[in-house]
Amino acid sequence: MILSKEEQALLNGEQGEAPRMAMEILSKIGEINEAERLIPIHSVHLVLHAYKSAFDAGVEAAEKIAYMGGKFSVPTTIDPYGMDAEDWRGAKTPEAYAVMQKRLEDAVMRMGVIPVWTCTPYYGFNMPKYGENVAWSESSAVAFANTVLGARTNRQTAIVDICCGILGKTPETGMHIQSNRCGEVRIRLEVDRDLKSWEYPALGYWLGKKLGSRIGVVEGMRGSPSPDHLKSLCAAAAASGSVTLLHIVGVTPEARTAEEAFGGRAPLDACVVNEADLLRTRQSMCTTSGGRAEFVALGCPHYSVHEIRRVHELLNGRKVHPQTAFWIYANRDAIRLIEKMGIRQSLEASGVVLRAETCMIISPVAPWGFKSMITDSGKCAYYGPAECGTDIIFADAAECVEAAVSGLAPM
Ligand code: F3S
Numbered sequence: 001m002i003l004s005k006e007e008q009a010l011l012n013g014e015q016g017e018a019p020r021m022a023m024e025i026l027s028k029i030g031e032i033n034e035a036e037r038l039i040p041i042h043s044v045h046l047v048l049h050a051y052k053s054a055f056d057a058g059v060e061a062a063e064k065i066a067y068m069g070g071k072f073s074v075p076t077t078i079d080p081y082g083m084d085a086e087d088w089r090g091a092k093t094p095e096a097y098a099v100m101q102k103r104l105e106d107a108v109m110r111m112g113v114i115p116v117w118t119c120t121p122y123y124g125f126n127m128p129k130y131g132e133n134v135a136w137s138e139s140s141a142v143a144f145a146n147t148v149l150g151a152r153t154n155r156q157t158a159i160v161d162i163c164c165g166i167l168g169k170t171p172e173t174g175m176h177i178q179s180n181r182c183g184e185v186r187i188r189l190e191v192d193r194d195l196k197s198w199e200y201p202a203l204g205y206w207l208g209k210k211l212g213s214r215i216g217v218v219e220g221m222r223g224s225p226s227p228d229h230l231k232s233l234c235a236a237a238a239a240s241g242s243v244t245l246l247h248i249v250g251v252t253p254e255a256r257t258a259e260e261a262f263g264g265r266a267p268l269d270a271c272v273v274n275e276a277d278l279l280r281t282r283q284s285m286c287t288t289s290g291g292r293a294e295f296v297a298l299g300c301p302h303y304s305v306h307e308i309r310r311v312h313e314l315l316n317g318r319k320v321h322p323q324t325a326f327w328i329y330a331n332r333d334a335i336r337l338i339e340k341m342g343i344r345q346s347l348e349a350s351g352v353v354l355r356a357e358t359c360m361i362i363s364p365v366a367p368w369g370f371k372s373m374i375t376d377s378g379k380c381a382y383y384g385p386a387e388c389g390t391d392i393i394f395a396d397a398a399e400c401v402e403a404a405v406s407g408l409a410p411m
Contacts, residue, residue: 001030001171002037010167018070022163029160030171039133039172043075043126044165046113047137048158050082050362051100058158059100062107065162072112072165077121079138080302081105083364085117085332085357092367111162117357118331119301120231122149125333130253133176135164139242140235140301140379146245148230150253152176155244175244181254182263183217183247185210186270191278194223197232198396199278201378204233206273206281208241214268217247217261225251228304235301236378285381288372288391290411292323293403295370295390297360299329300377305337307397311352312343314401320351321407325368328352329359352404361387374403374410 003011011027013020026038048058082101084091093101109115116125119138128134128151136142137156145151154174156164164170174180187207195203207216225233230251237243247254247261255261298311308328320326328347330338335354338344344354355363360373361383372391373384381394395403395410403409 001027001035003027007038016069018065018068018166021065021068022070022166025160025163026167026169026171030173033171033173035171035173037172038167038169039176040168041074041135041164041170042128042132043077043134044072044161045121045126045134045136045138045141046076046078046108046158046161046165048104048108048162049079049117051097051104052082052362052364054104054158056100059104059107061159062104062162066107066110070111070162070166073168074165075114075126076112076165077114077116077118077126078108079117079119080329080359080362081117081357082362083358084355091355091363093364094367097364111165116331119359120304120331123304133170135161135170137161139238140231143234143238143243143246144231146175147234147248147252148227152181155242179263181245182215182265183255183258183261184214184268185216186258186267187216187218188270188272189218189220190272190274191220191222195221195225195229196396197229198282198376198394200225200229201232201236201376202278202281202285203273204236205240205285205378205382206277207246208237208239208243210271211237211241211243213242213244215245215247216243217249217255217258217267219249219258221248221251226306228307231301232376232378236382239379239382282394285378285394286392287385289393289409291372291409293321293374293407293409294324294372295368296324296326296374296400296404297329297380298327298376298397298400299355300359300361300375300380302359303328303330303334305334308334308338308347309341309343311397311401312347314398315347315350315352315405317346318350318405320404324404324407325370326352326404327355327360329355332356360384372409374400376400
């Protein structure tokens with residue numbers, strides 16, 4: 001790696017211990033990945049956010065970097081909080097867990113994080129432009145940034161992302177290099193209509209399994225999928241596989257045509273996905289069916305105002321079944337807006353609980369003893385069994401609402 005004079009000075013510790021450590025880590029990572037240099041970035045999104053995944057070591061590492069004087073030099077946002085930010089006691093969060101979560105919060109706040117606590121920072125707080133280099137960690141947001149916005153980021157990891165935030169730089173590797181962004185696998189979507197809502201995460205799940213870390217070029221997507229549809233597709237693809245970038249022809253800025261997406265290269269592989277594949281994928285995402293609806297969880301990735309409003313319309317004033325927990329996860333800005341719109345009050349009167357700034361995967365839900373969870377999220381379906389210890393029923397948002405009202409899980 002070629003370091004500039006300023007970078008060499010940072011590595012020599014001339015600007016303090018935190019930048020020195022950040023330079024040491026990033027230059028080593030750059031060397032391993034054969035990067036020639038560090039490049040400037042416009043923003044960072046962190047994943048050292050929840051005690052459930054950071055554990056003691058992560059909290060102590062964040063505290064140490066803050067103590068060393070680590071300060072973010074570019075706008076730096078952060079993934080969801082490790083517990084309900086408004087009512088962690090009401091969410092049955094253990095006291096000892098809450099203490100560690102607050103220590104983690106304190107450390108990243110001292111470094112200057114923008115405390116959005118959301119996995120959808122691109123909905124207003126951290127929205128990179130086409131072609132901009134950023135260093136993000138949250139896999140769903142990384143896939144969205146590359147695929148939908150045309151920004152450039154690798155899947156960063158905890159601590160490395162903090163180093164990027166301190167230096168405002170990242171090694172020039174992977175997705176930051178144009179020739180690495182060319183499509184590799186041609187995927188023909190053979191569904192002769194706009195996809196239904198549940199088919200977007202199911203397609204993402206299918207793509208993740210099929211592609212692994214390869215770059216797919218999806219042809220045949222009809223209509224104009226909404227940002228929320230693409231969000232759910234990217235999140236599922238980045239969970240069931242290591243998808244960082246998809247070229248959806250007509251959607252991805254770098255894929256106005258399939259030829260452009262492949263960058264003049266021949267595809268390495270080709271496959272077809274049709275309606276029956278999506279239905280089979282949906283069935284494979286479920287580990288159980290039917291029975292009592294114990295826990296209905298929406299908002300992975302965090303629900304937008306539009307999605308919460310749709311649930312409100314679907315519910316239409318009906319009450320949630322007394323034996324069912326119906327929780328929606330969203331960031332505090334979306335919650336503030338739906339409160340101003342009167343929607344929060346109406347949802348709560350129906351028995352829906354809004355869980356602020358956290359999610360079902362990274363906050364402790366075990367104290368509730370749920371045996372199964374019903375969700376419209378492909379990512380949640382993938383991680384739920386391991387992270388929440390529940391069976392999963394993946395369903396459309398409308399079916400989730402009906403399950404919450406009837407108390408009966410979809411078959
Ligand atoms: Fe976001 Fe949690 Fe899902 S961080 S993408 S809501 S697992």
